[in-house]
Amino acid sequence: QVQLVESGGGVVQPGRSLRLSCAASGFTFSSYGMHWVRQAPGKGLEWVAVIWYDGSHKYYTDSVKGRSTISRDNSKNTLYLQMNSLRAEDTAVYYCARDLSQGYSYAFDYWGQGTLVTVSS
Amino acid sequence: QSALTQPASVSGSPGQSITISCTGTSSDVGGYIYVSWYQQHPGKAPKLMIYDVSNRPSGVSNRFSGSKSGNTASLTISGLQAEDEADYYCSSYTSSNTLVFGGGTKLTVL
Numbered sequence: 132q133v134q135l136v137e138s139g140g141g142v143v144q145p146g147r148s149l150r151l152s153c154a155a156s157g158f159t160f161s162s163y164g165m166h167w168v169r170q171a172p173g174k175g176l177e178w179v180a181v182i183w184y185d186g187s188h189k190y191y192t193d194s195v196k197g198r199s200t201i202s203r204d205n206s207k208n209t210l211y212l213q214m215n216s217l218r219a220e221d222t223a224v225y226y227c228a229r230d231l232s233q234g235y236s237y238a239f240d241y242w243g244q245g246t247l248v249t250v251s252s
Numbered sequence: 253q254s255a256l257t258q259p260a261s262v263s264g265s266p267g268q269s270i271t272i273s274c275t276g277t278s279s280d281v282g283g284y285i286y287v288s289w290y291q292q293h294p295g296k297a298p299k300l301m302i303y304d305v306s307n308r309p310s311g312v313s314n315r316f317s318g319s320k321s322g323n324t325a326s327l328t329i330s331g332l333q334a335e336d337e338a339d340y341y342c343s344s345y346t347s348s349n350t351l352v353f354g355g356g357t358k359l360t361v362l
Binding site: 166168175176177178181188190191192226231236237238239240242243244245 | 288
């Protein structure tokens with residue numbers, strides 16, 4: 132069965148960096164686009180970034196553009212999100228989610244359980 | 253990238269039907285078929301209920317249906333059941349190759 136397991140969250144000081152990982156299993160990882168979506172405590176969903184199945188296209192929401200990098204290692208079935216210059220407003224549960232297609236569907240049929248990132252001094 | 257507009261809350265009695273609206277612009281909802289709806293129960297990850305405006309993933313009840321007119325998409329739940337009580341989010345692809353969510357709607361089953 133499809134599984135997405137995020138890791139790498141924790142408490143980090145403002146201005147520092149963090150790398151999130153999402154280990155995928157149960158499907159051909161290299162055939163699907165992957166996204167990161169976050170949810171601040173008690174708030175709604177916010178899309179963060181997408182990477183196409185082959186890594187050829189990457190897009191970001193404005194609030195993380197220039198500070199974050201989405202990447203993938205298809206040989207390791209793993210998705211990453213490198214976040215730099217973290218701010219308090221980056222505090223959220225970060226979900227990885229599978230695109231219905233190679234990356235251009237922007238609908239997410241499987242989600243991980245999420246990993247909490249808390250930015251605080 | 254302004255969030256799509258959803259009502260903060262809706263409610264209905266068991267067996268009734270409710271509709272949740274999701275209003276955007278011609279650069280998102282009105283310009284593409286890539287409108288989706290998600291259900292989220294407290295403490296859980298979201299679940300895809302509708303994609304491409306009106307398509308249901310395998311396993312999703314046919315009590316859930318989606319539609320779109322102009323810049324507004326809608327999710328209708330018929331035959332309300334207690335387990336439908338949750339938060340619902342719409343989302344849309346945008347002209348900037350990004351995705352925007354709605355602010356979310358809390359559905360209460362009375």
